Amino acid sequence: MRLNKVDKFMGQEHSWPGKTDGHHFCFTPNSGGCCTKLLDLRVCLGGNLILDNINLHVHCGELTALVGPNGAGKSTLFRAMLGEVPYQGKLQFISEVDGKEHRPKIGLVPQQMSFDKTLPMTALDLLQAVSGQSLFRSAQKFREKAYEILAVVGLTHMIDQKIGTFSGGQLQRLFLAAALTPMPDLLLLDEPVSGVDYAGMLQFYELVSSIRQQFDLSVIMIGHDLATLAKYADRMIFLNHRVLLDGHAQEVLPQAMALMEKQV
């Protein structure tokens, strides 16, 4: 019985059905037995058609790069998936445990990381807040869980440090840890490396790539450095109000770059 490391972390256990039991609804090499589907998604805002006919199929363990010019609707797609903007169409997650469909639990690493730096909030406090645990419940038990998730992003030594003192790269990783608390079905990263240097960007991509393998997560990441993204992503989707390209990252890359150059 293979234990999902995350569910063991959160105190739950379940078995992975295995690749040959016939209960998988979507299965590609290197992917888990669960997936997130967007079916005929359409978003109209203020009389403008922002997104049209979006059909996506994102598998567990798959890192999908979502690229496109400014104003293409990438962030709007994320907001629609989060339920912040109204949309037509369907968003569903198919669980690998029972094969049933439900709305996915979504973790978001936002683009804007600005916040009140004078707030006396530590990394532990933030993780406790996003986990929904009351401030007045025992901190010790949660501390152990928080320590485990911070270990994933390499920030255990900063568990009691005020987040106002974190560097840009550390904040990125902390926000990633917050998005993974509790473990979501789908992880969305909205230009997570804006404002970070090249080395920091590569480190972050490595981290995201290893996390999606470690926890069998479906990951969609918005970015603008297509060439670097393509090195880490399994798949690349070029969006400009509609899906114009969708395929293996390295195969889509040349056409995507050509399309981006056309926009300039």
Add this chain to the structure above:
Amino acid sequence: MAWWSSLISALPFAWAQYEFFQEGLLGIIFIASILAVLGTLVVNHQLSFFSEAVGHAGLASMALVVLLGRWPLGVMISFAILLAILIAWLKRQRFLPADSVVGLCLSFTVALGVVLLSRGGSFSKYSAYLTGDIFNITGSDIFVMAILSVVLLIGLRFYQRMLLVAFHQEMAAARGLKVFLWETSLMAVVAVAVTVAVPWMGILAVNALLIFPAAIARVLAKNLRSYLFLAWLIGLSTGILGLIISYYLDAAAGASIACLQAAVLFLALLGKAIYLRGRRPLRTL
């Protein structure tokens, strides 16, 4: 209340023997605690100007009570909630920056209050609302504050959600929190607490009791738990001490407490600066 009276009158101070002071002391324990805890959320959500506006809108609230001549508490609470919802809605329309919206509401409600109360040249008899009078508090007023305290204690279970909304709205929305609803609810609660406290703390000083304890706690706290606890402790202790000082100075209690809190904040900032300077490594030439 008899048990409270006998407890306080056992203290070896002149002020402890007076019933009005005993009641004022009990009132300040509740008011200072409520405002200090709420103040942490006010500062987190950057609602300091809003709470100042609500305090000043107490003039209009008082004017309505005088006009209607009945249900003072009901009128005050209803007015406070409506004002909070109005400001939240106006901010959401984004036709002006948020602080301008609050400024407009402040100006209007103050003007409305002054117009209604100054009719016939009678404003001077309402000037006590500017400074407040905690020693006018009665047993039923204390009961209302006690109820508010219990409501606040129960509401603290939502503190983490409020915190997330204040910290990062996008992150909070991604967690399924209705940001506008949570913010408007907080504004309504703050408006009610401030409006109810105005008769005793005064329009001019009530906001200080919200902001100062949270500000001092921010300087000293290492994490959220200590931030909340320190804000409450500082609010309570400066509230009691300020009340005693106001007795000896024969000055308004609310303003005395605010001055004391300002002094404590200054000392906290100074102390922290000295402490940090002592910890910094020496510069090498």
